[in-house]
Amino acid sequence: MAAQGLKGPPYRFPHGNTKEILRMRKEAMGRPTSRHLSHDILPIIQPEIHTWVNTCDSVNFLTVCWLCGAEIPSLAWSSASTSCTEPEIIKEILNNKDKNFVKIKPRGFAKKLVGDGLVVLDGEKWVKLRKLANHAFHGEILKSSLPAVVDSVHMMLEKWEDHESKEIEVFEEFILLTLEVIS
Structure with missing residues (x-):
């Protein structure tokens, strides 16, 4: 090297x-x-x-x-x-x-973090998912949805401020944030 x-x-x-x-x-x-x-x-x-x-x-x-x-x-x-x-x-x-x-197949926590998405897939499965995702991630579409994403993140952060000294299950929170942004 x-x-x-x-x-x-x-x-x-x-x-x-x-x-x-x-x-x-x-x-x-x-x-x-x-x-x-x-x-x-x-x-x-x-x-x-x-x-x-x-x-x-x-x-x-x-x-x-x-x-x-x-x-x-x-x-x-x-x-x-x-x-x-x-x-x-x-x-x-x-x-x-x-x-x-070559893409490495994640294990353990990394598998939970990235799932079975574009990051780890190859071949025909990757091509199929890439075509589906391509439209959703077009620049103009992302620009128009940015205010809604920012609002969702602000709402999540406000909710976190209420848990000042308590533990937060961040994994679950990001699943909810992702679902809210997608919807």
Whole structure:
């Protein structure tokens, strides 16, 4: 990877960067967050990506783990991950016209998060869903629905303010938000 110009943190035997990733995540979760909502959540939910993307190139090589099923159960064998923040390269990867990029089938929590949608599908199923979704995500249609989406999000946030010191089931809340936006 280094010979191809991909930079990243050094590999550490035998666990790759797993221990460093877990340490960074623990530190990020331990830092207090402000009461104000912010879109800048990457340093909190994936501090390793945030750190390495800012210290390496926009396209960088991240050694994730090696035989580390105990630390991160979803990653059981040696694997390498490449993160890209360059919009043109991301567009090429998502288009995948030459079938060079294989989609990973998510498991566990990731499966619940992304479901069986366009993100994970390939082949005929992907083509069928893409055609259905294409009309709904046309720029003009999205622009016209933006005020309704903003209103729905504001209503959800107002409801959350009433739960000031209580736990909120965010997964359920986003399902309701999605249903409201779609309807």
